[in-house]
Amino acid sequence: DSGVTQTPKHLITATGQRVTLRCSPRSGDLSVYWYQQSLDQGLQFLIQYYNGEERAKGNILERFSAQQFPDLHSELNLSSLELGDSALYFCASSVSDSRQETQYFGPGTRLLVL
Amino acid sequence: AQTVTQSQPEMSVQEAETVTLSCTYDTSESNYYLFWYKQPPSRQMILVIRQEAYKQQNATENRFSVNFQKAAKSFSLKISDSQLGDTAMYFCAFRGAGGTSYGKLTFGQGTILTVHP
Numbered sequence: 001d002s003g004v005t006q007t008p009k010h011l012i013t014a015t016g017q018r019v020t021l022r023c024s025p026r027s028g029d030l031s032v033y034w035y036q037q038s039l040d041q042g043l044q045f046l047i048q049y050y051n052g053e054e055r056a057k058g059n060i061l062e063r064f065s066a067q068q069f070p071d072l073h074s075e076l077n078l079s080s081l082e083l084g085d086s087a088l089y090f091c092a093s094s095v096s097d098s099r100q101e102t103q104y105f106g107p108g109t110r111l112l113v114l
Numbered sequence: 115a116q117t118v119t120q121s122q123p124e125m126s127v128q129e130a131e132t133v134t135l136s137c138t139y140d141t142s143e144s145n146y147y148l149f150w151y152k153q154p155p156s157r158q159m160i161l162v163i164r165q166e167a168y169k170q171q172n173a174t175e176n177r178f179s180v181n182f183q184k185a186a187k188s189f190s191l192k193i194s195d196s197q198l199g200d201t202a203m204y205f206c207a208f209r210g211a212g213g214t215s216y217g218k219l220t221f222g223q224g225t226i227l228t229v230h231p
Contacts, residue, residue, distance in 0.1 A: 002158075033217060043205065045218035056217040088157060092219075100147060100166070100211070103219060105159035 003027065004093050004106035012112045018079040021109045023091030025072055031055070031094045032074040033103055034066055038087035049074055050096070081113045116141045118208050120222035127196045128230050134181075135191045135225050137206030145211040148182065148189045149219065154202040162204070165189065167211075196229045203227070 003026035013019055025032050034046040045058035049068035060066075063081075068074040078085060088108045094101035117140045127133035139148070150162040165173045165182050172180050177197075181190045193200055206222040 002160075031217070033219075035219075042223055043219075043221040045220070048217035050217075058218050090159060092159075102149070102161060102164060104161065105151075107156075107158050110157075 002104040002106065004029075004091060004104055006089075006091050006106040006109050008109060009107065010110050010112075012114065013081060014114055015081055015083060017081050017113075018077065019081065019111065021076040021078070021089050021091075021111075023074045023076070023093075023106060025074070025091075025093030026104055029093035029095050029104075030072065031096060031101070032068055032072070033092040033094075034060075034074070034076050035090040035092065035105075036087045037090060037108070038084075041087075043090075046076070078111070083113050086111055086113045116143075116208050116210060116220045118206055118220050118222040120204075120206055120225050122225045123223070124226045124228070126228045126230060127193075129196055129198060131196055132192060132194045133196055133227065135193075135204050135206075135227065137189045137191070137222055139187050139189065139206070139208050141187070141208065141210065143210045147209045147211065148180075149207040149209070150178070150180070150189075150191045151205045151207060151221075152200075152202045153205065153224070154199075159205075163191070193227075198229050198231060201227060201229045 005024045031050045046060040048056040066076045091106045092103040146167045148165045152160045177194045203224045207219040
């Protein structure tokens with residue numbers, strides 16, 4: 001158990017809908033990262049937050065947004081869902097935003113868009 | 115942009131034997147960090163080992179060790195005394211120490227390792 005929690009574990013929804021994925025980092029960690037794992041794209045970095053502020057952006061679609069709250073939990077919002085958004089979404093956390101920090105991953109949220 | 119390549123989609127090994135998983139990467143940065151993550155059937159991503167590019171000594175964690183060849187941009191993982199619980203997908207990952215690679219990990223495509231009894 002990495003100490004990173006993600007809810008829900010599974011999510012089934014329809015095209016065009018909007019969902020919110022939630023992540024709680026390890027105790028003491030200030031930085032949160034979101035990754036998407038899909039069959040065709042592999043594991044891709046989406047976005048990073050540090051202490052409430054956006055730090056880095058990767059291949060995140062405009063239909064997707066994220067935020068980190070004062071209690072340091074983070075939410076990833078996915079809207080106007082398409083079939084291709086079906087994937088495993090991971091949250092990871094690290095102590096700081098220093099590049100030397102190891103990222104610890106949560107168990108993931110499996111999203112299925114029908 | 116950094117790229118990470120794992121050229122072995124699948125590998126298999128007998129229990130108690132040794133196996134080596136390959137990884138190469140491409141970067142223009144001189145300082146960076148390399149990782150191996152394990153993803154068992156539960157899909158949890160578990161850190162196996164990490165290597166700092168500025169360290170010449172290869173990292174070791176119990177049965178897991180790496181062969182880091184900076185000039186060749188190669189970072190292989192050796193698993194000794196393989197156990198059934200080592201069956202998983204293994205991902206090689208790169209994290210730059212500067213520039214635009216600020217926070218992200220760049221992953222390879224993964225290698226599925228099966229340990230046979």
